[in-house]
Amino acid sequence: MDAPEVAATYAKVDRRIIPFLFLCYILAYLDRVNIGFAKLQMAQDLALGDAAFALGAGIFFLGYFCFEVPSNLLLRRFGARRWIARIMVSWGLVSAATLFVTNEAEFYAMRFILGLTEAGFFPGVIYYLTLWYPSERRATRLSWFVSAVALAGVIGNPLSGLIMDLCSGLGGLAGWQWLFLLEGLPSVAVGIWVLFYLDSSIAEARWLSPAERALLAGRIAAEERDKPATRLSDAFKCGKVYALCAVYFTLTLGLYGIAFWLPTTIKALGVSGYLQIGLVSALPYGVAVLGMLLICRHSDRTGERRWHYAFTMGLGALGLVLSGLCADQPVLAILFLSLGTLGTIGAMPLFWPIPAAFLGGTAAAAGIGIINSIGNLGGYVGPNLPIWARRFSDSPQVALDLIALALLAGVALLLAIPRR
Template sequence: MSTTQTPGAAVSDALHGPALKSAISKATRHLMPMLIILYFVAFLDRTNVGFAQEALKIDRGISDGAFALGAGIFFIGYAIFEIPSNLLLKRFGARFWLARIAITWGIVAAAFAFTTNDTMFIILRFLLGITEAGLFPGVIMFLAEWFPNKVRVQMFALFYLAQPFSQMLGAPLSGGLISIGDTVTPWHGWQVMFFAEGMLAVVAGIAAFFFLTDSPQKAKWLNKTEKAALIDVMVQEDKVRESDGPSGVWRAMASWKVWYFTVIYFCLQIAVYGTTFYLPQQVAGLLGKDVGWEVGLVAAIPWLVGLFVCFFVGKYATMILRRRNWGTLFFFGTGVFILGSGWAGAISQPILGILFITLAVSCFLSVGPITWSYPTAFLTGTAAAAGIGLINSFGNLGGFVAPIMRNSVNETVVTDSGVWGVVSLGLFAFVAAAMIYCTKFFKAKADVLLETPVN
């Protein structure tokens, strides 16, 4: 009887070894806190503009149309430079490149304090997208090189926790900085918010250069046994991915699977940013309050709940059936609850509105890590750099489409509540739910890596 194992079986057996488990535990402790901090600040700097919308209109005359264009044009610059940034990360290493990204975007984010008109606002949003390009897909690719497939959704979920943390803590932080700035500084409150939160990114970038490690081979904090176990299992997984996915930049960009998950991610981002950009204003409308400390605290509630749901889903999504079923369920829930939040606003039910927003945020946060588990299971090397960059860059165009679409629908179908603009966002989540469900018809060699749960 032959005792030869397939790469998938070897990976499955190795994953239960104490040396590998110790290596994964150490990698989690050494890498994840810094990555979470980077994304925390990035998400804060790309979405804090929602807290300044009314103030920018009053103090600088920024129109609603310019705000919608500026909110979305971030993703155009982001999309253009995403794939080149990922390829440069492969060349220079994650430690240097992620630090560079954070420092440069922090400088641009701080410059929003000096916005004077529509044109400057739109240009700065475009530059913010250029300078931040590559952070998210770079981290996704980085984690795929560090963590085996069985635990990867859990790592993605931990990384995604930066989103609820940034909004849970960032909402009252942004609202508080606006309130403090207006009362104790010679600047406008929104200027204090932009400058202080931009400088946070610069500090985080400097710290990342010292705290991150490019690869398991360079990890001085792993002993020889741990390092060998982790390197071995990642090499075995690479063999599976190389046999199952495209090789090279151009084949990755032409892969139908890559484009399939690009569409799914596009639908997800429409839901995420169509909700996130307008969340402070939506909460303020539900409460009948101006944006400030109180609205910031209430706007933090959806992210607090979403934090726990995302962590739970990431911890237990260790098998392909769970990932597909939960992905379908949470995408469907995203659509239902976004529609519900618009309906609650239309009938002036603030408590119901906050409840639906909370459930929508919990759903789209939880489904993000599951979505990324699919392409990272069949992409490796330069194909991963190009494919993951393509999915994120074109998918993130949903962030460009969402605010413009929401604003256009509201102008076309005029209502006091703007309910139809919200409805337009939720419909895309149903498309993503159907597409995730249809992955049951895919035949992927990487699925063997998920046949048994992690002990």
């Protein structure tokens, strides 16, 4: 086929699967981080201090870590359609059920179980995209998918604020209880939809013509032939996989260190009212969407990943440091927080084509699962880092500087990993 027909075929795939996966990830991210908004009421109702909140926010990732690799292997065995549906329905039910917690122990338990149920979704989708797109097309598609994180902030933060403003006291439930219920049940509905909409492989896609399926499958097969033969055990023995775990750890440390504390940070800058806090906290995510799409498009055009990642994370580190220095100037502080958010969110789609470029087959599923499970432990450290930093200084600047240093350390490690 000539180039126009190739472009038309991939555009058809884009229209079919990317918007749907985008919707799924918006729901996943909302159910993961809406705890940051719920804290504004929940902390007082359940007598949760900042340290208890940070532990509960981070303990999600311990549950996530426990089941991540097995989940990704089960996805490869049972197919994306059935397994992603299972993940979404179960996490939606658990997230909605968080409205019933009444004390600190129950809060910790529900967050841990939520991590168990959601484990495998993100790396499963990353692996799923490797079944459809060759490496040179992935960063842009990943940026479209990962931009759901930013759009979840753009849409979800004002929505969360609106729910808490309008529903507080309705039916005898607090605003934070309505928040978990109304943002959890849509995941159940979309999870059921997955069973009827998503195809587990190119071969199952009846919405493609035989010629289009052959084109897509041929390009994936050609790329797989260029990779060294890999087995499941290769992923566990590969030193590069564990180095990438450390790089991704620094990324998630920054991402969730920002996400879980952003509503509290915005409130501390003098913004009042749940809806107003939601609208202002949407701004950093809006900046992240635009910047990420531009950077990732350029990365795909040039085929270069590492220096684009370094540039993006460098911007993030700079933004975090400057936001702390400008804490007494709210407009500048929010502007630099936007830069910090762009750095962490924008780096995600630049990172994931790297492991997929040298792992194939079952090793790819396991390797992506290992990197995501170990790397996501940064999501435990990020929310807790401001609490730990208070032992040494009362200044919020210390936590921001530590997160910035972690981002730069991840950049240095990635650039040190041999390309071959």
